[in-house]
Every structure is written in C-alpha cells, then in structure tokens.
Amino acid sequence: MRLGGRLAAAIEVLEDIGRRHRPVADALKDWGLSHRFAGGGDRAAIGNIVYDALRRKRSAGWLLGEDTPRAIGFGALLLEWGQTAQSLNDALDGDKFAPPLLTAPELEAIAERRLADAPDAVRADIPDWCAPLFEKTFGATWADEGAALATRPPLDIRVNTLQANRDKVLAELTGTGAKPAAIAPQGIRIPPIDGDGRHPNVQAEPAFQKGWFEVQDEGSQVAAALSGAEAGMQVLDYCAGAGGKTLALSAAMDNRGQIFAHDAEKARLAPIFDRIRRSGNRNVQVVTKPAELAPLGNHMDIVLVDAPCTGSGTWRRRPDAKWRLTQRQLDARKSEQSAILEATKAYVKSGGLLVYITCSVFDEENGEQVAAFRHRNSGFVPVDHRALWDSRFPGHAAAARIGPAGDVSLSPALSGTDGFYFCALRRSA
Structure with a gap:
C-alpha cells in the first residue's frame, strides 16, 4: 500500500473508534481481519498513524481547524511524520485509494497556524x-x-537477574537499537520508532523464551526498586495484575523470602503463572481467596499497592484512554484506592512498609490520596524519599520530583519514563 491507502485506512479506523467508542487495539485488529491483503508493514504503518492521531488529537485538529478523523489523520502525518502540506498532496495526488487532497481552507489553516500559539x-x-x-x-x-505524554514511547525491558545480566541481554538484542536504560540498573531501552517503523518483536527472541528479560516500562522498574524488597522478606503484592512488579521484586530478593501475589480480579492474574515458570521465580505464591490472605495480617515487611487508577501516566502507550476518561471514572478510581489502602494496612507489621504506587499523574490519585489515608491513620509515616531515591539511583537526583510531603513522581518530560507515583509509609504502631 502507498501512503494514500494507509492514510485512508487509518481514517477508517479512527471513524470506527469514534463511532463505536471502542479501544484502539480492537479497532485495528478488526480492520486487519477484514483486510487480509494488507501486509505486516502496512498494518504497522496504519497503526502508527492511528496512534499518532490519538496522541496528538488536539494539536492535529487545531492545526487543520477541526478534529474529525480525516483532520487528525492528516495532522498526525504533519506533526509526527515530517510531512508538509505540499509533500502530502504530492504523495496522495493520483492515488485512487487515497482520501481527498487537502482542501484550500485546510491548506490555509496549516499555513497560518503555529502550534506555539495554540x-x-x-x-x-x-x-x-x-x-x-x-x-x-x-x-x-x-x-x-x-x-x-503525547509522544511516541520507547520499548523498555527489565533484565531478569535470576537468569542473566544486562550485558548478556544487550548482546542478544544486537541490531535492535537497545541501550542501557538511563535510571533503572537492570533496564534496557529501545528508542521510540520513527514514521512507519515498528519495534522489534522482542518476545519472539530466544532470550525472552529463556526468561532472561521481561517487557516493563522503566518507571515501573524504578517503582519496584524503590520499594526495597530484600532477600528473606515477606512481601504482599496486593494488586499484582499480570505480575510485572511481582517478578521484579522476586528477582531483587534473589528468590529468598516469600512474595504473595494477589489481585481482586482473578483474570488479571492469569498471565503470571507462565511468567513465573519462564523466569525461574520460585518464591512467589499466588493467592486469590480472602481465607488465604487472612494469615498474613500484621506479618508483612512490605505491602505493595499498585493501585487501580486512571492510567493517565501511560497515555503515550494508550492514547485512546485519555479521550474516554471522565470525571466519574476518576471519582470511582479514587474510591477504590481509598478502600484498598484501608484494607491493606492490616497486613503491614510494625516497622514494615505500606508502598502506594499508581501510573497516574493526577494529584487526586496520588498525594491527596496518601494525605487522606495518613489523616485517618496517624501510625503510618512517610520515609525520607530523597534519601531513598539517592541511595537507589545515585547521580540521578534531577530525574524525579520529590514532593514536600514525602513521595516520588516520575513523568516523560522529567524522567523519560511513563508517569508514575510512589510513596512508602512506615508503620510505627
């Protein structure tokens, strides 16, 4: 397919997303199934246009004077693909599969508007x-x-130190552009793609199948490292999901001690079993029933709460989510977070840590949530987060925002990671 056909297909997918209010991944999958003639390169390019259009929906729409699927599709190519109005019209002219050329009003808007003035x-x-x-x-x-948060994301990898080291994994990924991550000591980063490119399928690598690494954003790796899990500890990962942080904690503990992986939604835990087997993590117990959690009361060195949230810190990877998010959904997440914090405090032993993490950048889900919890529970006191950060990541003082109330925030502009929030509260009584 030429650029015109790819752009037309992207506009069709964007129309489907807007009409049916469905996730972008589902819309792209269905388009691919109904257009089997499109090759892998075509599908990747169409996906890139769609994702770019959703990331840059406001700016792309402003540039062309409206936010229709057509406008944001064209705008994505102008903002992210190095195209100009003239080069686009030249590329699309004579292509029977292309959408109509940029109109005179669109060309006028593009010529007159500068994003800096928006x-x-x-x-x-x-x-x-x-x-x-x-x-x-x-x-x-x-x-x-x-x-x-509207830029293309990198592909981040965490080396599984139970099976390999970073140099060994980097050698296996030669040719992918992989480099050591800036902050996380076991992190590897493959830079964001350009234009119609696509990231390598690292999960097809023999090294992945042998458990040498996991795909995990550097911010998530940093949050896991800050929690301070060490060999011999008793740890509860209360909102474990697919187990990314569980596996990171297990590796940090060198398979010694115990990690209890729990999630209220059993379906979220389903991937963890294969991941445990592949990665060689032997100190993880998956617990789902309340009766299995009861004996853990007042016994945990660390209770990690990777709380359900709006996911606003992950909008680079899930740009459609920011246009579906509502105040009602934010309020629902805040209610869930408050209830989970109250439920999990009972598992923390005296002197132990309650670690609260979100992948949100909203203070309502982060600092305000912690402040409200502390107001209700005076026996939980923040650790010295500046000292904690400097001890874990020396030389990277400027890569995190340390809040005055004691917490850590990461963001793409500041840290080069997804948006993350971290706060560790020590139980004094």
Whole structure:
C-alpha cells in the first residue's frame, strides 16, 4: 500500500473508534481481519498513524481547524511524520485509494497556524477538563508535561537477574537499537520508532523464551526498586495484575523470602503463572481467596499497592484512554484506592512498609490520596524519599520530583519514563 491507502485506512479506523467508542487495539485488529491483503508493514504503518492521531488529537485538529478523523489523520502525518502540506498532496495526488487532497481552507489553516500559539490544553494534547488536574500537579510546566505524554514511547525491558545480566541481554538484542536504560540498573531501552517503523518483536527472541528479560516500562522498574524488597522478606503484592512488579521484586530478593501475589480480579492474574515458570521465580505464591490472605495480617515487611487508577501516566502507550476518561471514572478510581489502602494496612507489621504506587499523574490519585489515608491513620509515616531515591539511583537526583510531603513522581518530560507515583509509609504502631 502507498501512503494514500494507509492514510485512508487509518481514517477508517479512527471513524470506527469514534463511532463505536471502542479501544484502539480492537479497532485495528478488526480492520486487519477484514483486510487480509494488507501486509505486516502496512498494518504497522496504519497503526502508527492511528496512534499518532490519538496522541496528538488536539494539536492535529487545531492545526487543520477541526478534529474529525480525516483532520487528525492528516495532522498526525504533519506533526509526527515530517510531512508538509505540499509533500502530502504530492504523495496522495493520483492515488485512487487515497482520501481527498487537502482542501484550500485546510491548506490555509496549516499555513497560518503555529502550534506555539495554540491554547495550553491544545499544546498539551489533553481534554479541557483535565487541564486543571495537570496544572495542579505540575504547576507552570503542565502543558509541557502533557505534550510529553503525547509522544511516541520507547520499548523498555527489565533484565531478569535470576537468569542473566544486562550485558548478556544487550548482546542478544544486537541490531535492535537497545541501550542501557538511563535510571533503572537492570533496564534496557529501545528508542521510540520513527514514521512507519515498528519495534522489534522482542518476545519472539530466544532470550525472552529463556526468561532472561521481561517487557516493563522503566518507571515501573524504578517503582519496584524503590520499594526495597530484600532477600528473606515477606512481601504482599496486593494488586499484582499480570505480575510485572511481582517478578521484579522476586528477582531483587534473589528468590529468598516469600512474595504473595494477589489481585481482586482473578483474570488479571492469569498471565503470571507462565511468567513465573519462564523466569525461574520460585518464591512467589499466588493467592486469590480472602481465607488465604487472612494469615498474613500484621506479618508483612512490605505491602505493595499498585493501585487501580486512571492510567493517565501511560497515555503515550494508550492514547485512546485519555479521550474516554471522565470525571466519574476518576471519582470511582479514587474510591477504590481509598478502600484498598484501608484494607491493606492490616497486613503491614510494625516497622514494615505500606508502598502506594499508581501510573497516574493526577494529584487526586496520588498525594491527596496518601494525605487522606495518613489523616485517618496517624501510625503510618512517610520515609525520607530523597534519601531513598539517592541511595537507589545515585547521580540521578534531577530525574524525579520529590514532593514536600514525602513521595516520588516520575513523568516523560522529567524522567523519560511513563508517569508514575510512589510513596512508602512506615508503620510505627
């Protein structure tokens, strides 16, 4: 397929997403199934246009004067693919599968508008109702932080030290562009792709099948490392999901001690069993029933709560989610977070840690949630997060935002990671 056919297909997928309010991955999968003539390169390019259009929906729409699927599809190519209005019309001219060429009003809008002059929420590529949330969290730099969340993400890998080391994995990934991660000591990063490129399928590598590494954002790796799990500890990963942080904690503990992996939704835990077998993690017990959790009360050195949240910190990877998010959903997540914190405090032993993590950048889900919990529970006190950060990641003081109340925040603009929040509370009584 030529660029015109790929753009037309991307517009079709964007129309489907808008009409049926469905996740982008589902819409792309269905398009591929109904257009089997499209090769892997075509599907990758179409997916890139769709994802770019959703990441840059506000700025792409502003550039062309409207936010229709057509406008944001064209806008994505202008903003992310190095195209100009002239080069696009030249590429599409004479292609019977291409959408109509840019119109005179569209060409005029593109010529007259500069993104630097756009409203802040447009430059940030976020819904208007989220702008106060970003400003509250980031202050004067909030539009830049939003814009960073609208960029293409890298592919991050965590080396499984139970099976390999970073040099060994890097040697296996020669030719992929893989380099050591900037912060996480066991992290590897493959840079964001350009244009119609695609990341290598690292999960097809023999090294992955042998359990040498897992795909995990560097921010998630950092949060796991900050929790301080060590050999011999008793740890409860209360919202374990597919087990990414569980496996990271297990490796940090060198398979000694115990990790109890729990999730209220059993289906979320399903992938963890294969991951445990492949990675050689032997100190993980998966627990799902309340009766299995009861004996853990007041016995855990660390209780890790990777809380359900809006996922606003992951919008680089899931850009469709930011356009579906509502205030009602945010309120529901906040209610869940509060209930989970209250439920998990009972498992922390005296002197132990309650570690609260989200992949959100909203203070309502982060600092405010911790402050409300501490108001209800005076026996939980934040550790010295600056000292904790400097001890774990010396030389990277500028890569994290350390809050005055004692917490750590990561973001694409500041840290080069997804957006993450971390707070460790020590139980004093």
